[in-house]
Amino acid sequence: MxxxxxxxxxxxxxxxxxxxxxxxxxxxxxxxxxxxxxxxxxxxxxxxxxxxxxxxxxxxxxxxxxxxxxxxxxxxxxxxxxxxEKIQFYKKALGLIEKFKIDEALVLLEECTESDFNYINVNNYSALCYMKKGQYAKALEKINNVLKLDVKNIEAKENIKLLENIDIISKKNNIKKVCCISFIGILIACGIFLIVNKGNKSIVGFIKFFNIGTMKAQNINYENNKKIENVNGKIDKNIKKTFPLEDMGNYIKNKDYDSMYVQVMNWRSDKLNSNEENLLSEAYKLLTTEGCVYFYNLGCNYLKNKDYNNAKTYLKKSYEFGTGNELYPHIIYMLGTSFDLSGDLKGSIKYYEEYDGNFSDGSYEETVLYRLAVIYKDLNMEQSKSYAKKLVNTYPESIYNNSQINNLIN
Structure with missing residues (x-):
């Protein structure tokens, strides 16, 4: 030889x-x-x-x-x-994932599996989608497909760690039932579906979070924007507010969403001249689109790092301007999760119930019903039973249908 x-x-x-x-x-x-x-x-x-x-x-x-x-x-x-043709299917699927259209993306990824071309990437993204839908057994199957070919594959190994960390699988990769929510919504929605603001290339990464690092406090000049207080802490009514026309133009030009947010909140109820109204309107439109995404991403990263106060602050900003944004159901769920993990059950109930009421066919509904059933257990047993029954009836094969839920129903 x-x-x-x-x-x-x-x-x-x-x-x-x-x-x-x-x-x-x-x-x-x-x-x-x-x-x-x-x-x-x-x-x-x-x-x-x-x-x-x-x-x-x-x-x-x-x-x-x-x-x-x-x-x-x-x-x-x-x-x-x-x-x-599979290349086009694959590219379209990635675009749909970025837009949170998971079911449509899975259809195209399934088309890609008719051959073994791009096998590793197709299986990794399919796993991602199934995790997003809470279908962990299917996700694990796709992950294992990758690891059979590439035992060192970073994306697959990170997904395995994710499933282990949220107690979906044991260290031996056996699917098992779980009794508690961990960071599944945070990790999947914020890490995998990371959106980069307009002007940069959109990316979808596997558990690749923004590296916020040490964020320097922005020096926002409030002198012309707020009511000026005298030495006794009382508002000086003789000093008139002046709209920061030049500053607002710079905020818009530089995509300074934090400063835009401050100005819009300060001036949206005030009577302005046409130039001021035009600038304020332009800032408002930016906040409802790119700004909403910016605040959402920051909130999710703070949430991932267990900084719940900042998470709630930025997610609330995203919530305020996200009504017409396709991210809105994700924002509501993340807010509910932020309050939930911070121990503010009243706040979590508010957003979880809003999600259940308006997006009951959404990707997080299964988790939302489970959390509502568990949270209400010590607050209102009838409500708890109601959500437990809805969970079992709507998702009979749910991983959340554990002994705790069965005890509530029975």
């Missing part, structure tokens, strides 16, 4: 044991020794194909067919031509 073939065998072994990147490197080494090693060329093409690099895979198979006359490579090449 020549050296190239021995290295190919090692590559094949690495592939079979889930070390896809190591296998690719060994294939390259094998090919560099013997360009006519058909098996090494085909294997490298296959591995790139599984990773989603259709162009490079096809070039390898084409070269193998033209140079070495390999019929297997020709079959791979012909079969892969159908995968150009």
């Amino acid at each position: 020549n050296k190239s073939q021995k290295i190919y065998n090692r590559a094949l072994n690495k592939y079979n044991n889930g070390y896809i990147n190591a296998a690719i490197k060994l294939c390259e080494e094998s090919i560099s020794i013997d360009i006519k090693n058909k098996a090494s060329i085909n294997l490298k093409g296959l591995l790139l194909y599984l990773k989603g690099d259709l162009d490079k895979a096809q070039k390898l198979w084409k070269m193998n067919y033209q140079v070495n006359g390999d019929e297997v490579a020709q079959k791979y090449l012909e079969s892969s031509k159908k995968d150009n």
